[in-house]
Amino acid sequence: xxxxLKIRIAITVIVCLTAMxxxxxxxxxxxxxxxxxxxxxxxxxxxxxxxxxxHLVLEIDTDKALEAMMERTSNDLKESLMDNKVRFRNLGKAxxxxxxxxxxxxxxxxxxxxxxxxxxxDLEIADTNPRENGQLVTLKINDKRAIELKKLTVEHSLxxxxxxxxxFGIAEPEIIPEGDNRILIQxxxxxxxxxxxxxxxxxxxxxxxxxxxxxxxxxxxxxxxxEGDIIAYGMRTxxxxxxxxxxxxxxxxxxxxxxxxxxxxxxxxxxxxGEPSVSLKFNSQGSIDFERITGENVRKKLAIVxxxxxxxxxxxxxxxxxxxxxxxxxxTMDEARDLAxxxxxxALPAPVNILEERTVGPSLGSDSIRQGIVxxxxxxxxxxxxxxxxxxxxxxxxxxALIINIFLVLGVLAAFRATLTLPxxxxxxxxxxxxxxxxxxxFERIREELRTGKTIRLSLETGYNRAFITIxxxxxxxxxxxxxxxxxxxxxxxxxAVTTIIGLLASLFTAVFxxxxxxxxxxxxxxxxxxxx
Amino acid sequence: MSMELIKPGIHLDFVGKMxxxxxxxxxxxxxxxxxxxxxxxxxxxxxxAGGSIIQIKFQKEVSADQIRxxxxxxxxxxSTIQQFGEKEFLIRTHESFSDQKVLAENLENPxxxxxxxxxxxxxxxxxxxxxxxxxxxxxxxxxxxSWIAMLIYITWRFEFRxxxxxxxxxxxxxxxxxxxxSIFNIEFTLSILAAVFFIIxxxxxxxxxxxxxxxxxxxxxxxxxxxxxxxxxxxxxxSRTILTSLTVFLTVLALWKFGGAVIHxxxxxxxxxxxxxxxxxxxxxxxxxxxxxxxQISKMKRKK
Numbered sequence: 001x002x003x004x005l006k007i008r009i010a011i012t013v014i015v016c017l018t019a020m021x022x023x024x025x026x027x028x029x030x031x032x033x034x035x036x037x038x039x040x041x042x043x044x045x046x047x048x049x050x051x052x053x054x055h056l057v058l059e060i061d062t063d064k065a066l067e068a069m070m071e072r073t074s075n076d077l078k079e080s081l082m083d084n085k086v087r088f089r090n091l092g093k094a095x096x097x098x099x100x101x102x103x104x105x106x107x108x109x110x111x112x113x114x115x116x117x118x119x120x121x122d123l124e125i126a127d128t129n130p131r132e133n134g135q136l137v138t139l140k141i142n143d144k145r146a147i148e149l150k151k152l153t154v155e156h157s158l159x160x161x162x163x164x165x166x167x168f169g170i171a172e173p174e175i176i177p178e179g180d181n182r183i184l185i186q187x188x189x190x191x192x193x194x195x196x197x198x199x200x201x202x203x204x205x206x207x208x209x210x211x212x213x214x215x216x217x218x219x220x221x222x223x224x225x226x227e228g229d230i231i232a233y234g235m236r237t238x239x240x241x242x243x244x245x246x247x248x249x250x251x252x253x254x255x256x257x258x259x260x261x262x263x264x265x266x267x268x269x270x271x272x273x274g275e276p277s278v279s280l281k282f283n284s285q286g287s288i289d290f291e292r293i294t295g296e297n298v299r300k301k302l303a304i305v306x307x308x309x310x311x312x313x314x315x316x317x318x319x320x321x322x323x324x325x326x327x328x329x330x331x332t333m334d335e336a337r338d339l340a341x342x343x344x345x346x347a348l349p350a351p352v353n354i355l356e357e358r359t360v361g362p363s364l365g366s367d368s369i370r371q372g373i374v375x376x377x378x379x380x381x382x383x384x385x386x387x388x389x390x391x392x393x394x395x396x397x398x399x400x401a402l403i404i405n406i407f408l409v410l411g412v413l414a415a416f417r418a419t420l421t422l423p424x425x426x427x428x429x430x431x432x433x434x435x436x437x438x439x440x441x442x443f444e445r446i447r448e449e450l451r452t453g454k455t456i457r458l459s460l461e462t463g464y465n466r467a468f469i470t471i472x473x474x475x476x477x478x479x480x481x482x483x484x485x486x487x488x489x490x491x492x493x494x495x496x497a498v499t500t501i502i503g504l505l506a507s508l509f510t511a512v513f514x515x516x517x518x519x520x521x522x523x524x525x526x527x528x529x530x531x532x533x
Numbered sequence: 534m535s536m537e538l539i540k541p542g543i544h545l546d547f548v549g550k551m552x553x554x555x556x557x558x559x560x561x562x563x564x565x566x567x568x569x570x571x572x573x574x575x576x577x578x579x580x581x582a583g584g585s586i587i588q589i590k591f592q593k594e595v596s597a598d599q600i601r602x603x604x605x606x607x608x609x610x611x612s613t614i615q616q617f618g619e620k621e622f623l624i625r626t627h628e629s630f631s632d633q634k635v636l637a638e639n640l641e642n643p644x645x646x647x648x649x650x651x652x653x654x655x656x657x658x659x660x661x662x663x664x665x666x667x668x669x670x671x672x673x674x675x676x677x678x679s680w681i682a683m684l685i686y687i688t689w690r691f692e693f694r695x696x697x698x699x700x701x702x703x704x705x706x707x708x709x710x711x712x713x714x715s716i717f718n719i720e721f722t723l724s725i726l727a728a729v730f731f732i733i734x735x736x737x738x739x740x741x742x743x744x745x746x747x748x749x750x751x752x753x754x755x756x757x758x759x760x761x762x763x764x765x766x767x768x769x770x771x772s773r774t775i776l777t778s779l780t781v782f783l784t785v786l787a788l789w790k791f792g793g794a795v796i797h798x799x800x801x802x803x804x805x806x807x808x809x810x811x812x813x814x815x816x817x818x819x820x821x822x823x824x825x826x827x828x829q830i831s832k833m834k835r836k837k
Binding site for chain 2: 057193353354355356357358359360361363364367371372374375376378379380382383386387389390422423426427429430432433434436437440441444447448451466469470473474476477478480481482483484485487488489490492493496497500
């Protein structure tokens, strides 16, 4: 292929130097300043099983997001139908992501269809049932749009979680979508997993709602909730006993303003008790809305609701301009800081469930990597000594190739920011085995050829050529299998397959190409009578 | 003078012993399956079955019984408690402790009551049963598809019966590793799965080397009987087979001896796998190639 020895030596040197270039940050942690800007910056990423940290798999409840959307749509639809003089009753969100309503007019259906076509292209009539004086209609989101919305929900959640993790300040987080509605999160070296979990998993839907003081809270608590109202609970700490109890509120269900109108949120320490609170600043439209809302509701109570829990419900003394508000409550400093982060990053469009959680303490991570590395080194040392004892000079050539092979795999892992995990080390080990095997195959063939009395050059030539057929088949079979593992496997399976593929490709290069370069160099430049093999 | 483990010109009768080897393998396979059935399936780790695993290191010597007493009348009462290295323990349960409060109530508070704060929770893994099932399905799917891919590739490069021989040897090896894992009641975890992948890779490599020699010799000596050619090929590659297996075996032995508790079971499965992966290349894949050759010949005879 490349007849010229010089070109082949050049290729070998270039490949080795490139690998070294990508490995420098892994082996030298503090590169002095004029140099560090010219060198690669990425270290080899160690998996959490080796490094310690937290691994989470979240499932985004996209159905809940659709239901919440239908809940909002049903409120709008009510107004639209009234505007269009369509007569209906009992309109509301029904089971799952559907809206049901009763049309009380025979012409109602055509009118409803017109409203849907003009204003709600995403909705379609799923079912109609005749009722006394009219018909019961069930509306749903059309399937194509539902799939689209679910996809958007996942993307939006991913974005929000990324924002939160970034603001929390975790080095090298990995946040990757998995499957249709899952998100894989890896937080290496995290110290307080519980806090990270609540930061990531909190929906953080902030809503401002008016407290309904015209109707009786007592009656509502007995099951008589007025239409358009809901009961929500707030936490209150008794200042004297320190006990936390819950307080019910009767609220108008319609959210006047949500966290989406915020520009920023930050922690503030109130002067009087030194208790932290979170101060909010609305964006320009939010400020205008907030001023209007407070102006319209002077003397009423405005509840600040976070994920369905009332944090406070102060009385609106006067119209508030300037777009500032505050959430007070009984926060610790960390709680207040995390709340400010989630409010800044925005609400999750849907609730999330934790499907899988692994936390590995940093001490265990470093223990297992230390032992793993020591064991791998001892094993590799065995192989190296064995090869030299058995094949003498040729063995040392194979050993050199083996070491280059390991460096190449690590270099590629560093360059592509792949992560090295325990299954990955298994893959590396497999390629060490296969690479040594390739050289054993070649050397045994050369020995066979030498035994038949051929010259050294001819024996090398035939030995390499014959063994190459076998080697290419073993390597490609391995690569084919690993490609399928990548295509259909998940996380750890992929980790194994990726290192295996890289390792097998590297082994083709080192065990076949590089060793041949060295042999040719030696045989062509020195007058060798007997090959030490 | 260079070393030679196997002298050139060696001629052992492998084909003649294949009958015994197949009987031996069938017995092993039956034992493996019987053990899996006897244990009511594999002892699946939380990666596949869902549940929680908690690793705790104590500062003083404690016993599993002491821990069990401490955890009495909590949700962890019926969990498996296993010593794991020095002063270290693994607690396994099929419940998911995703909530810190639940974990504190059922583990930390009772432990602190008995052992003070003289312990460190080093690892908590919680896998939902849904994820576990998903993973089981995906792992199986990936393995089977990779086998089919190899079957197609080897058929293309060699012949179908070679591919069949190779894949059946793989199934044999995997069955024996899983059987061993079951007999020793080792938990089937992700790292055992990684070991299975390793052995699949190792075994197919070994098989192809032998079959490649068979293919080459068939071309060189088209008139010779296939049985003799297989014998010749196995003998020619014997030196390489033993050298490679020995080096890999030594490497894995180092892992087993020095790798620590985390990879102990992984390395053990590898040791078993390397031995049987080597054995199967000679004694499983070759007879299958031979078997199909004979079938073909008898078909041809009938046609005549």
